[in-house]
Amino acid sequence: MAAYLARRLVQSVLILLGVSLITFLLLYVLPADPVRQIAGRSATPETVENIRRQLGLDQPFLVQYGRYLWGLLHGDMGRSYLQKTEVAALVASRLPATLLLMLGAILSELVIGLSMGIAAAVWRGKWPDQVLMMTSFITVSAPQFVVSLLMLYVFAVQLRWFPIGGYGTFAHLVLPALTLGILGSGWYARMMRSSMIDVLRTDFIRTARAKGLSRSRVVLRHGLPNAILPVIAMIGIDIGIFMGGIVVVESVFGWPGIGQLAWQAIQRVDIPIIMGVTLVSACAIVLGNLLADVLAPFIDPRIKLR
Amino acid sequence: MANGSVVSAARPAGVISRLAKHKPAVFGALVILGIVAAAILAPMIAPFAPDDQMFDGLTLEGAPMPPDGKFLMGTDLLGRDLFSRILYGARTSLVIGVVANGLALLIGTLVGLTAGYFGGWISAVLMRLTDLMMAFPALLLAICLAAIFQPSLWIVALVIALVNWVQTARVIYAETTAIAARDFIAAERTLGAGTGRILFRHILPHLMPTIIVWGTLGISTTVLLEATLSFLGVGVQPPTPSWGNIIFENQTYFQSAPWLVFIPGAAIILLALAFNLVGDALRDVLDPTQRGRA
Numbered sequence: 001m002a003a004y005l006a007r008r009l010v011q012s013v014l015i016l017l018g019v020s021l022i023t024f025l026l027l028y029v030l031p032a033d034p035v036r037q038i039a040g041r042s043a044t045p046e047t048v049e050n051i052r053r054q055l056g057l058d059q060p061f062l063v064q065y066g067r068y069l070w071g072l073l074h075g076d077m078g079r080s081y082l083q084k085t086e087v088a089a090l091v092a093s094r095l096p097a098t099l100l101l102m103l104g105a106i107l108s109e110l111v112i113g114l115s116m117g118i119a120a121a122v123w124r125g126k127w128p129d130q131v132l133m134m135t136s137f138i139t140v141s142a143p144q145f146v147v148s149l150l151m152l153y154v155f156a157v158q159l160r161w162f163p164i165g166g167y168g169t170f171a172h173l174v175l176p177a178l179t180l181g182i183l184g185s186g187w188y189a190r191m192m193r194s195s196m197i198d199v200l201r202t203d204f205i206r207t208a209r210a211k212g213l214s215r216s217r218v219v220l221r222h223g224l225p226n227a228i229l230p231v232i233a234m235i236g237i238d239i240g241i242f243m244g245g246i247v248v249v250e251s252v253f254g255w256p257g258i259g260q261l262a263w264q265a266i267q268r269v270d271i272p273i274i275m276g277v278t279l280v281s282a283c284a285i286v287l288g289n290l291l292a293d294v295l296a297p298f299i300d301p302r303i304k305l306r
Numbered sequence: 307m308a309n310g311s312v313v314s315a316a317r318p319a320g321v322i323s324r325l326a327k328h329k330p331a332v333f334g335a336l337v338i339l340g341i342v343a344a345a346i347l348a349p350m351i352a353p354f355a356p357d358d359q360m361f362d363g364l365t366l367e368g369a370p371m372p373p374d375g376k377f378l379m380g381t382d383l384l385g386r387d388l389f390s391r392i393l394y395g396a397r398t399s400l401v402i403g404v405v406a407n408g409l410a411l412l413i414g415t416l417v418g419l420t421a422g423y424f425g426g427w428i429s430a431v432l433m434r435l436t437d438l439m440m441a442f443p444a445l446l447l448a449i450c451l452a453a454i455f456q457p458s459l460w461i462v463a464l465v466i467a468l469v470n471w472v473q474t475a476r477v478i479y480a481e482t483t484a485i486a487a488r489d490f491i492a493a494e495r496t497l498g499a500g501t502g503r504i505l506f507r508h509i510l511p512h513l514m515p516t517i518i519v520w521g522t523l524g525i526s527t528t529v530l531l532e533a534t535l536s537f538l539g540v541g542v543q544p545p546t547p548s549w550g551n552i553i554f555e556n557q558t559y560f561q562s563a564p565w566l567v568f569i570p571g572a573a574i575i576l577l578a579l580a581f582n583l584v585g586d587a588l589r590d591v592l593d594p595t596q597r598g599r600a
Contacts, residue, residue, distance in 0.1 A: 011437075018438040023447075030454040134330065137586070141578035143530045145537045145553070146571035149560060153568075157561050244443050248534060262446055263538075266453045274450060281443035289440075 005294070012286045019282040020072070020275070024065050027271050034269045038081050055081065068275070077279075078272035080265075087276040091258055095280070097167060098257030101180075101250070102242050104173050106235060108181025109188055114231065116185060117192020121227075122219055124197060133193070136186030144183060144245055148252040151179045165254035176253040180245075184238065188231060196227040229299040236292030240285035324591045325584075334583030341577055345396040352390035357545045359384045370556070370563045380565050382556050388566065391547040392573055398548040399529050399577060402463050407528040409467035411521050414474025415513070421475075422482025423505060433479065439472040448531060452540040462541050466531050474520050478513060485512050515592035522585035526578040533574045549574045 035052045036043075043051075052058050056067060071078060077087035120132040155175060156164040162175050199205065200223055208218045246259030254260070258277050265273035297303045325331050344351065354360065363385025365371060373380040379388040421432035451465045485491065486509065494504050535541030536550025544551050549570040556566035 015438055015441045018434075019441055022438070022442075026451070027454075030451075137330070137582055138575065138579055141526060141530070141582050142575045143533050143537070143550075143571075143578075145534060146567075146574060149553070149557070149567050149571070153560065153564055244445050246443075247445055247449060248538070251538070263449070266450055266540075269454065278443060278446060278450075281446060282441045285443065286441050 008290055008293070012290060015286055016279065016282055017069075020069070020279055021065065023275055023278045024068060025061070027274065028061055028064070034081050034271050037269045072279075077276040080273050081270050082268055083270075087272045090261060090273065091276050091280055094256060094258045094261045097255060098246060098250070098259065100173065101176055101246075101255060101257060102239065104177030105180035105184065105242060106238060108177050109184035109238070110235075112181050113185035113188025114192050114228070116189035117231075118196055118219065118224065118227075120189065120193040121196035121200060122215075124193075129193075132189065136189045139183055139186035142183060144179070144248045145252055147183055148176070148179050148249055151175050152252070165252075167254070167256050172255075176249050176255055179253075180242070180249060184241070187238075188234075191231050191234060192227065195230050196223060199223050199227040233292055233295045233299050236288040236290070236295065239288030239291070243281040243284045243288075246281070321588075321591050325587055328587040328590070330583045331587030334580040334587070337576055337580035338584065341396050341573075341580070342400065344393050345400050348390075348393040348397060352387075352393045353378070354387040354390045356390045356394040356547050357386060358390075359386055361385070363387065370559055370566060372563070373565060379569050380563065382552065382566055383559055388552070388569060391552055392549070392570060395547040395549045395552060395570065395573070396577075398459070398542055398546060399532065399574070401459065402466065402532045402542070402548075403525040403529045403577075403581075405460075406463035406466035406470070406532070407521065407524045409463065410470040410524060410528070411474055411517065413467065413471035414520075415478050415517060417471065417475040418478025418480075419482050419505060419509065419513070422479045423486050423501075423509065425483070429479075432475075436472050436475050436479075442469075444469045445531070445534065448535060449538060449540055452535050457535075457540055457543055459542055459546070462532060462535060465535070466528055470524060470527060470531070474517075474524065477516060477520060481513055481516055482509060485509050519585055519589045519592060522581055522588055526581035526585065529574065529578050529581070 035048055035055070035057060039048050039051055049058075056064060059067075068078065075088060077091070079086055080090060083090070116132050116136065120129045123129045152164060152175065155161050162171050163169075166172050196219075200219070205218060205222060208222050209215070213222075246257065247263050248259075249255065250257045250259035251263050258280060262274060262277035264270075265277070325335075360381070363371060363377065363381040370383055370385075371377055371381040373388075377387050377389065379392060382388055382391065417432050417436065421429040448465050448469045451468070452462060455461050455465075491504060491508060494508055499508070532541055532548065533550035533553075536548045537554045539551070539554050542548035542551055544555055552570040553567050556563065560567045
């Protein structure tokens with residue numbers, strides 16, 4: 001276990017190094033010039049060159065990348081080109097909002113998805129199953145921004161139950177978390193359904209029923225604890241999926257997390273921020289996948305870590 | 307694609323008759339047919355030109371017109387007929403869906419096939435590369451690339467392909483290693499078949515069911531990604547209508563003219579849903595190991 005973990009951690013660091021290199025390279029070769037953005041349209045060529053030299057952007061690629069890595073080792077992610085703030089500080093100030101949204105989103109995904117999955121398994125093949133599975137297909141086919149706007153229109157504009165965007169109170173969290181919850185629920189519902197169907201087929205469930213226990217008690221007290229485990233193991237993967245889509249939801253709901261930070265930075269070609277957010281998101285994805293793999297043998301002892 | 311061996315691998319007649327019993331798949335196929343027809347026939351069906359800013363397309367206050375007898379789906383913020391723009395937008399979605407997804411499928415298949423067949427350091431390098439791509443926040447990467455290039459239809463398709471090939475590569479890799487280890491491949495090699503012949507005449511046909519399934523499901527992912535990029539304003543650029551950029555252009559009116567957001571939104575969901583339904587049914591029918599599981 002310890003050896004496995006050590007090897008996976010080394011692999012993860014290598015993957016993150018690769019992500020940093022590719023992102024850095026992409027931002028280096030792309031035609032957008034950050035110096036032009038900083039200097040403004042009316043700047044003289046000398047000013048432009050001065051800024052370029054100050055930022056070290058006149059150096060060859062490897063020197064720039066080496067400096068960046070050296071900084072990273074010391075916890076320094078560089079400074080924003082436009083805000084002159086430390087990127088590490090900016091990301092750190094935005095991260096709590098994103099983590100809060102992640103918590104809310106995964107909780108609502110689990111509540112909605114697991115209930116759908118259990119109901120579908122219990123009524124397998126009957127109309128509730130068909131309706132629920134069709135619903136799960138619709139949720140995986142819906143783009144985040146459409147559902148976000150729909151939720152805003154119904155619950156903020158028409159019903160006025162929740163604020164139309166922003167951050168601060170629990171009411172602000174409800175709509176974005178619920179949007180992500182609905183979108184992610186289809187995925188959990190399908191996993192929960194097949195896991196529950198497998199469990200309900202086993203002998204101990206038949207014994208429990210034969211003993212005279214009610215159907216609902218058997219499903220919830222005997223079936224659920226067993227069926228839920230493989231689904232729980234997937235939360236790690238879900239963290240990665242969440243991080244991948246954070247930009248859209250945060251922009252639509254005006255949620256001040258790292259996704260919104262990245263979106264603003266992309267529009268202004270503020271490269272250090274783009275780098276920083278990409279690396280933090282990649283970290284979360286890698287850690288989430290690692291979590292899923294490490295949890296797997298605890299949940300199913302037949303799985304051996306190699 | 308139209309390879310004789312596919313017939314033996316999957317028996318199209320059997321596939322279609324089994325698909326026909328699958329009601330959601332039939333619904334999906336009809337929706338796809340409908341949208342393809344609408345896209346092809348757009349110039350004939352559309353009541354107005356998609357970029358015609360009509361004088362009577364706005365209210366006296368300059369706001370978009372709600373749906374009525376003349377403008378079936380209302381008009382947008384510039385007084386253009388929404389129904390016509392939706393019809394032409396279907397072309398954008400389908401072109402990107404087919405081109406970007408085809409490209410992603412091609413890259414994924416080539417990477418997976420090469421890594422799976424040759425093994426050794428080639429596979430090590432290629433599969434570490436896919437691990438790396440899996441760790442990328444894909445949407446962030448796509449937005450970044452699309453925003454920094456001047457986005458055109460083809461750039462958007464390319465960006466989507468660059469982000470979307472990874473899953474296919476992993477699946478094809480796993481299947482290729484399994485097929486390459488089987489006796490008939492060793493027999494072919496002993497008989498003197500060249501690498502190219504083995505790869506494309508003997509292994510590829512066995513991969514066709516997987517490629518077809520992933521190709522179908524992938525169109526839905528592609529359509530969603532294009533819509534998202536266009537919604538953020540870094541995808542297909544107006545005035546070329548795309549369902550995503552119709553929402554992008556009109557989102558300031560979304561409180562007073564919600565049809566401008568929800569009609570194109572519904573169109574996106576319908577198209578993505580249709581490809582998901584057909585792809586899922588194809589997986590049931592083509593992949594015997596998956597049958598009856600879900």
